[in-house]
Amino acid sequence: MPAQFLINIMIAFLWTLLMDEDAFHISTFIGGYLTGIGILFLMHRFFGTKFYMIRVYSTIKLLLIFISELAQSSLLIMKQILSPKLNISPGIFTYEHSMEGDYELTTLALLLTLTPGSVVMEVSPDGKTFYIHAMDVEESRDSVLKSIKVFEKAIMEVTRG
Amino acid sequence: MIQTILTIALSLFCLAILLALYRIIVGPSMPDRVVALDMIGVNLISGVAVFSVVLHTHAFLEVILIVGILAFISTLALARFVERGDIVEHKRNN
Amino acid sequence: MHLLIFAILIPFFAAALIPLLYRRVGKLNIGWFVLIVPLILFIIFALRIPDISAGDTIASTLEWIPSLGINFSIYLDGLSLILALLITGMGSLVILYSIYYLSPYDSLPHFYAYLLLFMGAMLGVVLSDNLLVLYVFWELTSISSFLLIAFWFHRKNSRYGAQKSLLITVFGGFGMLAGFIMLHTMTDTFSVREIAATISQYTDHALFYPAMFLVLLGAFTKSAQFPFHIWLPDAMEAPTPVSAYLHSATMVKAGIYLVARFTPVFGGTSAWFWTVTLVGLVTLFWGSFCAVRQTDLKALLAYSTISQLGLIMSLFGMGSAALYFGDGSDGALYGLATFAALFHLVNHSTFKGALFMVVGIVDHQVGTRISGV
C-alpha cells in the first residue's frame, strides 16, 4: 500500500521534471500526481493489491463519520443542557470491541468519546474492554452499540483495507 | 455587520470563560476544576482566532496552536496528578 | 631622606627578623641579640644631642601617599629627642631586665617581637611630623600594648585587661583621628609644623574647638587621664618589664607628648588651659587617692603612675596659661612649667621604671605582690 503511494509520488516528480520548467511549481506537481493516480488506477492489478485511493476514500469517509458524530453528539448534549429539567440517568457500562493494535483501538476510543452521550473512561489492561460513561445509559447503550459496529467497520476499512 | 457579529462572538467566548471560571472557583472536586480549565483553554483558542479576524492580522495564529498545546499538556499533567499524585513516573510498572 | 627614618624602621625589621633568628640562635637567649637594637638607636639619638641643643632641628620626608599628602615626615626637635632617648634608653634597660625575668618556658620570640614593634611605633609617634602617620604609629602602640598585656593570654585577667586597654585607647585614637581630619579640613595640611604656623588664622573656624577636644580625647585616653584611667590598672596583668616600659615609662607618655606637641597649636585658648589643667589635677588627686587603698604592689604603682601623669599633664596645662594670658612662649612661666613637666617626665620614667622592676623582683622572690600578706 505505501508502495503505491511512493510510486505515485515518483510519477508526479518525474512529471515535474519532464515539464522542464524554470522553477519548481506546485501546480505542475499536483498535475503529475493526478496523472499518477490515473496510471495507478489502470495498473494496480499488476501490483496485486487494492487501489490505494479506495483507502483514501474510506479515510475520508471515516473523517466524515467523525464529524457528523461530533455534530450530533454536541446537539444532543446541548439539547440536554438547555432543557429546563435535566432528565438524564448517567451511568457506566462496558463494551468489548474487536479492534486490534493501538491505532485502531485509539481511533475507536476517540470516535466513541465523540459519539452522542458517551465517554470512554477506562481501557482494561488487556485493551479489550472499554468502560464507557454515558449521559443517558438506557438510551445511549442501544445507539452506541448500533453505531459502534459502523465505526468498527469504517476503521477496519482504513487500517486493513 | 461582520464586525458586530465578531464582537458578539468575542463577548460570548468571554462569557463562556467566565462561566467556566465560576466552576473553577466553586469546584467542588479537583477534576471539576480541571474540566473547567480545559474548557477555558479551548475557549481561549477560539477567542484568539476571532481576535485575529477582528484585527485582520496573521500575527496571532501561532498563539492558537501554542495555547492548544499548553492546554493539553496542563490538562494531562493535572489529570495525572489527581489520579496518581505524581506527574512523571520514573519507571512504569507494566 | 634622612638616616633617622631608618631609625624608626630598624625595630620593625628586627621584629620581623626575630622568628628567623630564633631558630638559628636556639638555646642562646635571644634577648641579648634584641638588646643590640635599642642600644644602637640610643647611641644614634645621643649623637644628635649637640646639634639639637644648639637649636637645630632635623626634618626629612619619605613618600607614602603623596597624592593625598600623607608621607613619612620626620621632625626631630628637643621634645622629640628627649622622648626618643627615653624610649631607647628605657628600652635597653627593660630588655636587659627581661632577659633574666622571663622564664624560658614563655614564648620569648613573641615577647621580643612585640616589644620591638612597640619601640618602633613609639619612636614613630614622637618623630612623626605628619598627623596621619603619627596616628598610624599611635594605633600601633595600642596594638602592641594589647599584645603585650595579653602575653600570658591563657589568663582570664590578662585577656580582660588587654581588651579593655585596646578598646579605650582605640576609641581615643578614633576621636583623635577625627580631630586630625578636622585640622586638615581647616588648614589643608597634615604637617604639625605647618599647622602650628598657620593655625592663628583659623581660631574662629567652627571646627577649631571640636578638633581641639577630639585631639585631647586621644591624649587623655592614652595617658590614662581621668576618667579614662580605668584601663591602666587592668593593664598591670602584663609581664612586669612591660608594665615598667609601656605603662609607666613610655606609652602613657605619648598622650603627654601629644599635649606638648599641640600646645603651640591650641595653647592660646582658655578652653585648652582649663581642660588640660583641670583634667590633670583631677587625675593627680584621684590617682593618689586610689593608690592609697591598694594592696597589690603593681596596682599601687599603676595608680601612682596615673597620679604622676596627671601631674605632668597639669604642668603642661599651666604652661599653656602663659600663652593664654599673652605672656608668650618666651615668658618665664611657660619655660618653667614646660621644663618642670619635661623634667618630671624623664624623672618619672626612670624612677617608676625602677620601682616596677623592683616589684618584679619581689614578686619573683616572694611569690606574691600583695603587701601585708
Place this chain on the structure above:
Amino acid sequence: MMNNIVLLPMLLPILVGVVLIFLRAYGRVQAWFSIGVMAVSAGIAFYLLEQVQTNGILRLDFGGWEPPFGILFVADSFSLLLVLTTAIVATIILLYAMFSAGKFLQTTYFYPTILFLIAGVNGSFLTGDLFNLFVCFEVMLLSSYVLLTLGGNKRQLREAIKYVVINIVSSWFFLVALAYLYGAVGTLNMAHVSVRVAEAGQGPLLTTVSIIFLIVFSLKAGLLLYFWLPGSYSAPPAVTSALFGALLTKVGIYALFRVFSLIFYHQPEITHTIIGAMAALTLVGGSLGAIAFNDIRKIAAYNVVIAVGFILVGLAVSTPNAVEGAIYYLIHDMVIKALLFLLVGTIISLTGTAMLDKMSGLMKNYPLLGWSFFITMLSLAGVPPLSGFIGKVLVSEGAVESGSYGLLTLALLSSLFVLYSLLRIFKNSFWGETIVSKEDQVPLKKTLLIPCLLLVLLTVGLGLGTELISGYVTDAAETLLNPDIYIDAVMGGGES
C-alpha cells in the same frame, strides 16, 4: 569607540562556566579552569584600567547599535576597579574552594555557578543600561540562590527561602522603578536617562522614582533593609559566604553610587539626606547586631552590614574626598570580607562549632591562622596602615567637610564596634586555655592557609601601597562626581 574586550570580564566566566558543566566529573580540572579564567579576567581588567587612563571611558555597543538604542557596556575607572578587585578576590576564594571543597560540591556544578555569579557581578559593574543592569542582577541572584542551597541542609533551605522571596520581591520593585522611569523619560540607557532627567529637571515624580530605586538597591546592598542578610550570609559554607560577603552587597552599593551620582544628583537635599539617614541607622543596627551574637558567622555577617553603612556615608556626603574614600573602602571591603568569611569558615571547620563560648585557645595550635585573623580584625577596624585606613580617613574627612558630624561620629564609633565584635572572637577562640590536646586537634590543611595569607598580603599591600591605586581611584571619583564625562563618553558617538 568600540572595544570588544570590555565584554570579556562577563563573557569569559560564562563561557568557561558552561564548558565546566561538561567536565562535571573532574573536580580538580574545574577548579583550575575557574582559577585560570579569573586570573585572566583580572589581567584584562587591569589592561582596561590602563586603557581608560589614557583613552578615557571605553564603550561597547552590542550588535553595533549606537546609543541610545541597543544595549551597551561602559567601562570607567570605577567599574573597572571593582571588576579588577572582584577578579582577584574571586581567584583567591576559588583557590580556597579548590583546597577545601569536597567531592560533593565539585560534582554539583559548584564552580560553574560561581563563575555565573561572577559574570553577573561583572556585568552589573560594566553595563551602561538600566534594564541590562536588572538582567545582570538576576543572573547574579539566580546563581546566588543556587549557591545558597547547594548542600541543602535544613538551615540553608530555610534561609534560602527567605532570601529568595525577598530578592524576588525586590527585583520586581526594581522593574516597577524601571517602568516608571521609562514612562517618565522614555529611555533606559543610563547616560541618556541622565541627559533627559537633567533636561526635564528632577521633579517630584522623578524623585519618587529615585526613592524606589533607593529602596531596591538598599535591599540588595543591605542598607538599612539588611534584615535578611545575617541569616543568609551565615548559612552556606565558607566559600559561598565569602563570595557573598565580598561581592553581592557590593553590587548593590555600586548601583546606588552609579544611579545617585549619574542620574539622580539634582536633589541631594532629599535623596542624599535619606541615604545618609539610612546609612546612619545601618551603622547603628549593624553595630548592635555585631556585638549581640555568639555565633561567629552572625558576627561576620553583621560586619558586612556595618561596612555597607560606612561606604554609603561616603555617598550621602558626596564630597570629592568622601567619594574617593568610599571607593577605597569598597575595594578594601571586598578583600577583607572575603578574608573574614574564609577565616571564620576555617575556624568553624576546625572546631566544629560556630559558638564563641565553645572554643578556646586556638592560638597555640594554629598560630598562623590566629595572626591572619588578628590582622583581619585590625584591617576591618580601619587600623593603619592596613587597607581600611585610608578609606576611613577620606570618608571621615568628607563628612567633616560637609558638616555631617553625626555621620562622622557614627562612622568612627562603628569602627570601634567592629573592633570589639571581632576582638571577642579573637579573645575567645584564639586566646585562652587550649582545651584541645595536641592529639585531638584537627589538622589544619596547610593549603587552606595559602589563600588566607594571600588575602592578608593583599590587605597589607593595599594599605601600604595606596599610592599605587590612588591615580585610578581619583579618576573614578572624578567621573562619578562629574556625570558629564560619562555622558559625553557614551552619547558622544551617536546622535545626541
Place this chain on the structure above:
Amino acid sequence: MKINDVILKTVSKAAVLIIFTFGIYLFLSGHNEPGGGFIGGLVLASAFVLLFLSHDSETISDAIPLDFKKISALGVLIAFASSTVPMFFGQPFMSQSFGYFDLPIFGKTELATVTVFEAGVALTVIGVVVNIIFSISEDE
C-alpha cells in the same frame, strides 16, 4: 485494575509530531515573523514534556539518550560563541549579518548568523525547561 494508557500514548505520538513540526517552524520563522529561538525552544521543550508525561522517564531516556543539563549548557555555549565570532572580525559583540544565497532546490534563501544564536537559545530553553519540569515532578 491497572491503568491502561494506550489511548494517551497513541495520541501523544501524533501530537508530538505536530508539536515538533510546529516548534521547528517557529524557530525558523523568528526572523521576520513572531517566533525565534526562545519560543521555538519552549514549544520543542513542551513536546519533550508531553513525551515524559505520557510515557515514563526511563523509556524516554532510553529512546532519546540526551542529557538535558548538557543540552542547555551546549545551548549557552553556542549562543555565546556565535556572538563572539564577530569580535574576531572587528565587529562589536553580537553583531549579526545576513546574506542571500542561491541554493539548489530552495532557490534564493536568506542565511543569517542570528540563526546560530537562536539555535543556541532554543537548545538552552529546551534543556532548562525539561530539567525544571523533571526536578519538580519526578517521583523519588
Place this chain on the structure above:
Amino acid sequence: METLIILLVGVLTAVAIYLVLSKSLIRVILGTAIFSHAVHLLILSMGGLKKGTVPLLGEEAPSYVDALPQALILTAIVISFAVTAFILVLAFRAYQELGTDDLEEMRGVNDE
C-alpha cells in the same frame, strides 16, 4: 485604556501582596508570580499604549507600537520564569526536608 490597565495592575499587586504575606509557602510563590505579571503590565502601560500594528517586519502598517517595552517584558518573563521555577524546586525540597510548607513552622525547625 491605560487607566484600566493601571487599575488592573493595582488589583494584581494587591492580590500579590496579600498572597506574599500569607503563611503558606506556595501562596507566597504564587504571590511573587502574580506580582511579576503586575509589573509586566505596568511596563507595558508605561511604554504607552499606542495605536499601531505589532512591530514585525512581516506586517506593513503606517504605525507600529513601541517595541522596547515588549522586549523588556519578554526578558523579564524569561527571568521570572526561571526564578519561579527555581523557587518551586526549592519549596519542594524544603517541604521534603522540613516537612512543612508553613513559614511560621519552618522558623521553629532547629538547626542541623
Place this chain on the structure above:
Amino acid sequence: MSIREIIEFAGVLLILIGSIMAVISAIGILRLPDVYTRSHAATKSSTLAVLLSLIGTFIYFWASEDFISVRLLLGITFVFLTAPVAGHLITRAAYRSNVKLSESSTEDALENVIARPQNTDNKSGES
C-alpha cells in the same frame, strides 16, 4: 454581495455559531450534576465550538486574503485530536480519585473493577 463576501460571511457565521455553542457548553459545565456528565459538555460541544470557530476563521482568511493558514489547520487537527483524550483522562482521573457519580446515576460497571478506598466522606466530595 460578491461570492467572496458571501464566503466571508459564512465564515463569520460559523464563528458565531461556535461562540453560541461555547456558551451553551459552559452553561452545561454549570448545570450538569457531576464531573462525568460535565466532561461530556466539555469534550463534545466545546470541541465542536472551537472547531467551528477555527474553521470559520480559516474560511474567512481564505476568502478575504487568499491566505491558507497551515497553522490554523494544524491547530484544528491538534484540538480535534486531543480534546477527546483530555476528556477521557479527566474522567478516568476523577473516578480513580473517588469522585462520586451523581445521585441520578443508574449503573456503575466499574464499581467492582477498580478498588476504591471505602471512605465515604472523601475530600473530593460530590457535586
